[in-house]
Amino acid sequence: MNINHKGFTLVELLMTMTVFIIAIIIAGNSFNAILSHTSKLFRSEESNIEGVVGLEILRHDLQQAGYGLYTEPMGIDYSEAAAAPANAYNDAATNVPRPLVAGNNLAAVTDTSDTGPLFDILPSTDYLAIKATTVARNRTAQKWTYLRYTSNDVYPNRWVSNAENFATNDKVMLLRRQISTAGQAISVVPGTLPNAFYYPFSNTAFSHLVSLSADVYTVYGLDDGAGAPRMPFNRSDYFVARPQDATTIPAFCAPNTGILYKTTVNQSGGKLNYVPIMDCVADMQVVLGWDMNGDGMLDTYSNADGSAVTGTGSSTDVQTAMANAANNTSTITPNIRNSLKIIKVYILAQQGRRDPGYTSPSTIQIGDNAESSLTRPATAGMYDIAAAGWQNYRWKVYRVIAHPKNLPANQ
Structure with missing residues (x-):
């Protein structure tokens, strides 16, 4: 039985290795290009x-x-x-x-x-x-409500979600809207403190208002910090x-x-x-x-x-x-x-x-x-x-x- 012991020549091995090296170089360069492009794209999208x-x-x-x-x-x-x-x-x-x-x-x-x-x-x-009022970052500034009244009481409306309601002593202001043929006039209802435009919020803060007539009274949040708003x-x-x-x-x-x-x-x-x-x-x-x-x-x-x-x-x-x-x-x-x-x-x-x-x-x-x-x-x-x-x-x-x-x- 004849067995063929012929293998690869040195030239064939060198040529094969050269082809593989060239392929690896091309693949490596392409990979680097992809990484570079991806990095630029990521940074661009991060900015976006x-x-x-x-x-x-x-x-x-x-x-x-x-x-x-x-x-x-x-x-x-x-x-x-x-x-x-x-x-x-x-x-x-x-x-x-x-x-x-x-x-x-x-x-x-x-x-x-x-x-x-x-x-x-x-x-x-x-x-x-x-x-x-809403452009501040505090929680109170993001809230509002309106006043309700009975024949002998004026009180703030409470929302179903308690997270939307004001907390006691939040600094709020009260606006009165009057509609007429000349347009809508919005005025501040001064607070009960001397020379103050705001109210420390409570369920009874507006009880001094005995009648709301046909006007609309709206409460807006200002601040939840200590001291008087400026x-x-x-x-x-x-x-x-x-x-x-x-x-x-x-x-x-x-x-x-x-x-x-x-x-x-x-x-x-x-x-x-x-x-x-x-x-x-x-x-x-x-x-x-x-x-x-x-x-x-x-x-x-x-x-x-x-x-x-x-x-x-x-x-x-x-x-x-x-x-x-x-x-x-x-x-x-x-x-x-x-x-x-x-x-x-x-x-x-x-x-x-x-x-x-x-x-x-x-x-x-x-x-x-x-x-x-x-x-x-x-x-x-x-x-x-x-x-x-x-x-x-x-x-x-x-x-x-x-x-x-x-x-x-x-x-």
Whole structure:
């Protein structure tokens, strides 16, 4: 029996090994490329998720602007933010509060109104102050009820779910709504304490009201802390800033970007409580849409402070409508309550980390085409990425649009 002992030659072995090595190299490079792409995609999606969550908080507050505010002078002084720059958006101590106050393309300024380290607001970004009872973070501010009455008693309604009811000594305010042919007037019913606009809540807190007649009385929560509230509403400010403590800024953010903050004005002292809602932000721009002639249709758009407009209205008309005095009664038109229909906020934010293999467009448009003169007018609505040295970063413009549902202009 013949047995063939012939095996592989050295050349055949070398060729086979070469093919396997080439295949392994190709597979390894492909795997590295997939890992790199997956990592970039993950970081990008991480930024997107952060953006969605943070901007939904902003959208909620914008839609709540004006909730629980009164329209008639109260006759009792109040205070808002205690220090610059937040105090630039305070209303006068005896005036009706405006649902929204905004600053346009701020100069670089250090925020001294916080409770911790100082913050530097990014230059040429906008500022938003939103006023409503619900924009605070405490549990009491998220609640409301109405008054019920019998022939000899007035008492607060209690909801089926106890979690929705006020706790004893929660600080609340009572508003009276009167409907007439002139419209709806909302006034504050002063508290029982001397010179107070609020009530410590209890089941008998409103028993001194002997008759409710045909008016509607609504109870809104302010605060659950100790001491007297300083304002008959709550307030949340939004702006882009860099903490002077650089360790609190993510290391992967592009140089000189900031953090978009939601801040609440502390009822007990007027300082700001900071909540970061988006990292690595380059810009925030605000555009406001108005019905200046009262026909129910949008006819004018303005920048944050009304100094630039497009449409049929003039900047003088818009700035008059935004002024403190114009919002001092419910019957003046135009004003913010009766004329503001839409708020647009544009956020330019970094996606993912620096990528040396990527080159961003040298300029990025902020806002819609027709709004180029309302966002960054010096550069026709364009943000100069190249001048900032950020071309190796990916950027996205987030667009938040809200129709404040508590303003008569949207009812």
